[in-house]
Amino acid sequence: MPAAGQAVRPMGPGPIAVGRASLHGIAQVTLSANPWTGLLFLAALFADDRWLGGYGLLGTLVSTGAAAALRTARDGRLGQGLEGYCGCLVGIALLVRLGASWRTALLVVLAAAVCSILTAAAVRLLGLAQLPVLTAPYCLVASVLAMALPSNAAAAPTPVAAATGVSMADLGHAFCDNIGQVFFLDKWYAGLIVLAGLLVTSWRAAVVAACGSAVAVLTAWAMGLPADRIAEGLYGYNAVLVAIALAATFLTPTRWTTGYAVLAAVASVPLTTAWTAVVQPSGGSPFTWPFVVTTWLFLAAAPAMDRPGMPYEKAK
Known part of the structure; x- marks a missing residue:
């Protein structure tokens, strides 16, 4: 994922550099590379x-240390945090599923190291199609582990498309939780x-994230999805990431690309719902697959459209 903010200086593989890159890595969960953003996310x-x-x-x-040790990163990816964000998410996902223990910590170490290998492979393979890696390595590792490992968490109810009443309090919580659920918050x-x-990082990134959250709330409400799960942000976090990717990162900002990003954010909500229904019986989770797939499809279609802001800038 490219930085949606400031440029980052090249760095070596030393411990201090790895720590600095890790802050960038936490920020890169939302396609940012600002260390202060990483600190706030950590907070x-x-x-x-x-x-x-x-x-x-x-x-x-x-994940960052493994990429540095194995020298899998190229073209400044390590310093931009592009080798750390998948490890961040997989660490949180395993904690949520298994709870805090030394076994979970060991699994996080192994899974995060694997993420660095998968990221290197994804950079090479997806580069042929000029598509960004996004969170695909994390999604792959987390999906496999979610189906293979037992869970300490109570199973979430399967979503049903039944009409429900959504209060103002639900809408407020949904708006915030759509953004927080990117990190399982x-x-x-x-x-x-x-x-x-x-x-x-960027006022535009913040605005489009807020808009993506609002669009997701309205879409989920229009679909008649359960109010409690709307309020928990379970249908909207992918829309937030899609909005950031298309409206603040990859596509040149224009009225056309803004509308295009809104359409993509809307599309991610039913995709999240369907993905949840498919994987839940086997103990899985949609994670950020709907974000990855939606963004790939809309970016792949962009060059075919003769509109301002298309095609997008090639991602790292």
Whole structure:
């Protein structure tokens, strides 16, 4: 994922450089490369739960360190944090599924290291199609482990498309939690800290993330999805990432590309719902697959459209 903010200086593989790259890596979960954004995201993780912060940081450090040790990163990817964000997410995902323990920590170390290998492979393979890696390595590792490992968490109810009443409180929580659930955060104020982190990187990234969240809430409500799950942000976090990717990162900002991003955000909501229904019986989760697939499809279609802002800039 390319940086949606400042340029990052090349770095060596030393411990200090790996630590600095890890902050960039946490920020790159939302396609940013600002270390202050990474710090705010880390603060949001610890504000929600200290274990989320610890395991997210562990996964980021391991994935970044593995890429540095194996020298899989090229063209400044390590310094931009592009080798750490998948490790961050897989660390959090394993904690949520298995709970905090030394076994979970060991699995995080192994899974985050594998993420660095898969990222290197994805860069080469997806580069042929001029598509960004996004969170695909994390999704692949997390999906395999989710189906293979037992869970300490209570099974979530299967979503049903039945009409439900959504209160103003539900809408407010949904708006914040759509943003927070990018990091599995379920406290509304943690989502606002994440939004503040985006604002540090780019006002446009923060605005489109907020718009993506609002679009997801309206779409889920129009689909008649359960109010409690709308409020938890389970249908909207992919839309937030899709909006950031298309409206603030890959496509040149124009009215056309903004509308295109809104359409993509809308499309990600039913895709998230369908993906959840398919994988839940086997113990899986959609993770950010709907974001990855939606973004790939809309970016792949972009060069065929003779519109301002198309095609997109090639991603790293």
